Amino acid sequence: MTTAHVSEAGQEIDKLLALHPKGFDLSLDRITRLLEVLGNPQDKLPPVIHVAGTNGKGSVTAFSRAILEAAGLSVHVHTSPHLVNWHERYRIGKKGGRGALVNDTVLADAVRRVAAANGGQKITVFEILTAVTFVLFAEHPADVAIIEVGLGGRFDATNVIKAPAVSVIMPISLDHQAYLGDRVELIAAEKAGIMKRGCPVVIGHQEEDAARDLLVATAGRLRCPVSVYGQDFMAHEEYGRLIYQDEVGLADLPLPRLPGRHQHANAAAAIRACRAAGFDPTEEAIETGLTTVEWPGRLQRLTEGKLVSMAPKRAEIWVDGGHNPGAGQVIAETMANLEERDPRPLFLIIGMINTKDPVGYFKAFRGLAEQVFTVPIRGSDAGIDAVALAGDAGEAGFEATPLETVAQALATISELFSGDPASPRILIGGSLYLVGDVLADNGTPPR
Template identity: 30%
Template sequence: MTYQEAVEKIDSRLLFGMKPGLERMRALMDELGGPQEKVEFVHICGTNGKGSVCALVSSVLKESGYKTGLNISPYVLNFRERFQIDGQMITEEELAGEMDVIWPAVERLDARNIVISEFELVTAIALHWFAKKGCDIAVLEVGMGGLHDATNVIPTPAAAAVMSISLDHTAWLGDTVEQIALEKSGIIKRNGRVVLYPEQQYGVTEIIEGVCAERGAELHIPDIRQTQVWTEGVDGTDFVMGGIKLHTPFMGWHQINNAAVALELVKVLREQGFNISEENLAVGFKKAFIPARMELLSERPLCLLDGGHNPGCALALRGVLERYVPERKVAIMGMMADKDSAAALEILGPMFSKVITVRPDNPRSLSAEDLAATAARFCPEAVPVGSCREALDMALEDVSDREALIACGSFYLAGELRPLLLEKFPAR
């Protein structure tokens, strides 16, 4: 089949929605010969910080000479971002070839009334491709939750991480952080090795400790008290951690915690026999990259693009703005209707002199008018517009070279805006 046909078949599974549970995924893996058994993994779950740690760890492993897969969710600009080996996306031809193998297995399961969802299919493509290409190790980002997430079909990974946990996907995971922590603890395998993000809401650490004790898993919690920050700004942070001088291109104090988790994961991998030098570590950290995660696109005017979509992300962005962006700030904002826009705007709205709202091109998105009405409760001025290009034109008319433009609220918005921003700001 062609690449376009492959994408259309993947999209066709969206009709079946999200379907927690591993029975279907296990059946699909059996049909495909158990590709999840042929690769080592680093498995990362949590509400916030997963993407940063995935980027850091996969970059370090690549620099260390390991053929490294990376499976992320969601993508920002190109669907193929979800499948990477050594920093390179799967080609269109390879993705079509994967579907030539996997789609007949999906149809065989359909005939048995075992219906594979879109995310299960995407995960299967990643696992099968990593095994086929002979990856030494792959870094997997959990899609939602943990216990019932499709990525949890893997055996005990070389290392796992539970990142910062806060309220998100409450309809599926529970409406307290304790319930969500219990769901996410499902990635902890018997006799596994787990790194826990060091600053958690009350009750989370105790739950993870209890699950680790029950399953005989090693628990590692980074100690960041000895971290020394040398310089910090919108272009990243230089710091010393564990006696190693490091630079992360990701901004914000919360990224120190993320870096601590990544460093602890590297220590665990070393204990499993992975040969990772301090130079590999330093270079890997420095080269790590994620689009649309507090991404600096311009310095005059200062332009940040952030796809974070929950209150935890909003708090992290506010922290960055308070710490590094004292100038006047105008926002372009778009959000999904199923996200807590009021909570996000209560946190971020007072930071902006003006919010320009737009509806991202997605059926689940909130209208620009409804988002503007919410924004007006927290910000001096809120203006709905009809398109991302109109929003950007309006924002640039209103922002001087000494001020700041912040685009935030959704990865779907980020995916539409980023190419337009790169047209305006082609090189830093």
């Protein structure tokens, strides 16, 4: 993603990016070798909640963190990718309070030590940064560590954790087909690779029966205690409240702070994951977690900032980094729900990278969005050209205009509403890279 300024840690990581290949090389051999040199810090972590999935893994990570912190626990959190600064990948737990992004000096030192331990051998930068996660989390005491899978599961660099407190598999759909396969059950098999024999498993809501059936079968083969959404735990909205149920009983909870009906199932998976991991947060802690949770760049509303000031007055501006057809569907559903309560014309400002399915993403918004503006992704070799992306939007049935920047798109929308008392709803998304650029340019990076 974008880096707002070159920090000390950023300089160290830039050196690694110049030395080692970008992207992914799905194997555990290099990370295992490096971790052995470092003294196997992955074996010295607090109980681990390990989270995989195509969509929703970030939300369940955020919910789990918020609930456990509300319970007074110190919670380490590893997520990827970052939006603006590398430090976002490493949140260090604090006893009795909210954790904080890692200090720049501490991160720079850890990166240097891990790079030195690697000794110049062939490795990817993601593997080095994953080793940094284990070093940081082993050296800073905490009650629990939530670790998000980067890509897939079976051969992801995070999958060296021998006995997680719980493995969580969130919704699976087609994504990263070049690495994971072109059928949902093949992708599910890769995600299921984070399950460990005898360790608890939580399976979030799955739209595809083939994915759910494979995950359940794998958990059974490994003799894992398994909880399946819709069978062993569930949640639904009733009279403006979230009703959650599992074997413990019913809980009448506030609706999650994160917008969208899909967040009901994500919140339910987080509650179940915390319990399956051996923690027993009170209903009060769960309520606090659901109402204070934060997840930047995912259906995040921007209300102030440099870019916001370029939009029409009273415009409602949302950013979301969802980038595949499954994500498009849940984002579009949320936009439709907003339209029911507060009708406004919806405009899309979209940038995507070339490993995605742009036509499938755009189709989710048919009958909902009035117009699409496509933009390039700054500084990415993998970004789809704005003209080509406009063609993809046209194939999905939209009038689309290619532009150079998000700021130019906002200015164009402002011109359309010049002198018009109506105010639009604007969704900026299609890529976490684009959302990172927007948050940096707007002056509102994650904290």
